[in-house]
Structure formats: structure tokens, C-alpha cells
Amino acid sequence: MPRKNSLLIVDDEVNVTRTLQMVFEQEGYRVFPAYSSAQAVELLQNGASVDGVITDLNMEQPDIGLEVARFAKGLPSKPVVVICTGFADVNNARQALLMHVDYLANKPVDLGELTGAVRRLIEHRAVLRRGRK
16 A cells, blocks of 8 residues: 655644545545644654645734744655745745745635645656655
């Protein structure tokens, strides 16, 4: 049986996290939910191996999702990083681009667009990894 791709979904709004978790589980992903940036970083520090991270931008502090993205981008596994926000501005969007976030989605998120983008990004990352071996 092939290995399921896994995602860390981070949002301080429980309903948003649970909805995204259900959507991605229906798409065949293994999902780790986190309800704060600290919880997300702790999961990653404790060895949760994920193919992708979807994080809200503004949670317990403005732009704290950038810290989750920065931490994820520093992992040896190099997961795909997606930031979802209803409050992007030029400054935080620029910061996300400078750290090479893979996708920036505006809330309300089109779920079909988000699931398609995550699938394509993870598939592309897997092709790149196979090419390096």
C-alpha cells in the first residue's frame, strides 16, 4: 500500500482547522492539526514528518504564521509550505515570498483550488527529490 502524504494544518480557529482536516483527509492525506504556532512548531520539533504545512498567517500574534513557515522551511525534509490569510499586506506577502513560501492563499479559500495546489506542489517536490537521488 502506498504511503499517504501528510499535512500539518495550523489555524487558531478550530472550525477552520477541522474543516481543512476533513477536506484533506477525504483527499487521502494524513493530517496533523495544530491550533497555534507554538503547537505547530512543537509537533515539527518532536519529529512529525509532513509533506506539507498549511498555516494561517495571523493567529495568537500578527504574522506569526511566518514563524511556522520559517521553521518548516528549515527542516531537512523541506515540506511544501502554504500560508492562508484574510489579512495579507505588502509587507507580510513580501516576507513570505522572500522565504520562498510555496503558495499564498487568500481567505476565504477556494477548497478546490487549495487541494489542487497542495497536490501539485507535493507531487512536484517528490519528482524533484527522485531526480536528486
